[in-house]
Every structure is written in C-alpha cells, then in structure tokens.
Amino acid sequence: MISLSGSQKSQLEKLAHLVEEKSKVVNITSIRDFDGIWQKHILDSLELLNTEFFKSHADEKFSIMDYGTGAGFPGLPLAIMLPQNKFFLVDGTRKKIEIVNSFSKELGMENVQAIWSRVEDLDHRYNIILARAVKYLPELLRSAVEFASKGGFIVAYKMFNVEEINAGDLVCDELSIKRIEEYRYSKNLQDRAILIYQKL
Numbered sequence: 001m002i003s004l005s006g007s008q009k010s011q012l013e014k015l016a017h018l019v020e021e022k023s024k025v026v027n028i029t030s031i032r033d034f035d036g037i038w039q040k041h042i043l044d045s046l047e048l049l050n051t052e053f054f055k056s057h058a059d060e061k062f063s064i065m066d067y068g069t070g071a072g073f074p075g076l077p078l079a080i081m082l083p084q085n086k087f088f089l090v091d092g093t094r095k096k097i098e099i100v101n102s103f104s105k106e107l108g109m110e111n112v113q114a115i116w117s118r119v120e121d122l123d124h125r126y127n128i129i130l131a132r133a134v135k136y137l138p139e140l141l142r143s144a145v146e147f148a149s150k151g152g153f154i155v156a157y158k159m160f161n162v163e164e165i166n167a168g169d170l171v172c173d174e175l176s177i178k179r180i181e182e183y184r185y186s187k188n189l190q191d192r193a194i195l196i197y198q199k200l
Helices: 006-023 035-049 052-057 076-080 094-106 137-147 162-170
Strands: 061-066 086-091 113-118 124-134 149-159 177-187 190-199
Touching: 006 035, 006 076, 006 094, 035 076, 035 124, 035 149, 035 177, 035 190, 052 177, 061 076, 061 137, 076 086, 076 094, 076 113, 086 094, 086 149, 094 113, 124 137, 137 149, 137 162, 137 190, 149 162, 162 177, 162 190
Parallel strands: 061 086, 061 124, 086 113, 124 149
Antiparallel strands: 149 190, 177 190
C-alpha cells in the first residue's frame, strides 16, 4: 500500500478534479469521471512506489522523463509524490502539453517541465524514462534507450502479457540493457506489470 500524507492526497485529488473538468471540454483521456481517473490513472501511476526498484532508490535525486505523457500520467502523480526529482513531461501533441502545463501551474508544481516535442527530436539524457501505455515493448525499448543515461533506467507500465514481455527480453542484449524487475499487480480486475530495465 502507498502511504499518502494529507497534502499529497489533497494535491492528487485536485489533479483528478482538474482532469475531470478538462475532459468535459477536451478529449484528453477516455476515463472522465473522478473515481475512474483516481483509480485507473492516479493510483495506477503510483504503483511504481511499491516496486523494489523504488524502495532501493527512494532517497536519490533523478532527472525523469515521462515519454508520451498524454494527460500527464504517470508523470504528474509521481512528481507530486517525489518533489526532490525533476520531471520532464514530453508529448508530441501541443494541446496535451498546454493542458499538462496548466495542471502543473494550478498545482504549484516547481519540479515539472512540460515539453512539446517528438521524443525522437530530443537530445537530452535522463536518469529514468517512464512510459505508460506507449508502444509495443520492443519498439519502446529501442526508442527509449537512446534517451537514458548510462546506468539509467527505463520503466514501462504495461498490461501483463507474457509474449510481449518475452519479446522485450529478446532485444535486451542488442540494446545493452537488462531487465532488473518485473512487478506484477492487479488494478480494476486487470493484470498489469511494471517492467524496469537498466542501461548497461
């Protein structure tokens, strides 16, 4: 279980309300009610905090890129929980980045920078790459590894699928990465996984 302080819970609830309200006028997520946003977006994003990876790195400071952030998940909830880290939320759709930027300003978040860009056009390296529901796993790993610093990590949130996970493992040697954790959990009757890779 993830322990939330009063201020963290308040910030996360405010984020859910902001997404709910914006979804009434702009198509930023197919989940548009508060409870659905809370369960399927916010709590799902925070599952990273339950991994062995996070527990062993909780006190470290990282530069973290959210690859294809969409409506701001998992980047915004994690940025609320991990204020000592700098988050770079990247998406190729300008409207989504403008909305994410408005959310972070409304929440007074100083550790978030929203970037309108195709990921392929970035020339920066990050300690951690987050990717939630982005690309087929081998394609995601091939793309994300370019932006991970040496010794950095790629964190993929996925529906649990043995064939896809195995396909990801098959490209690890080619990309000089290794899978260091497979964290499985259930959310809303769905089997999900967070797969964590390290760049060698």
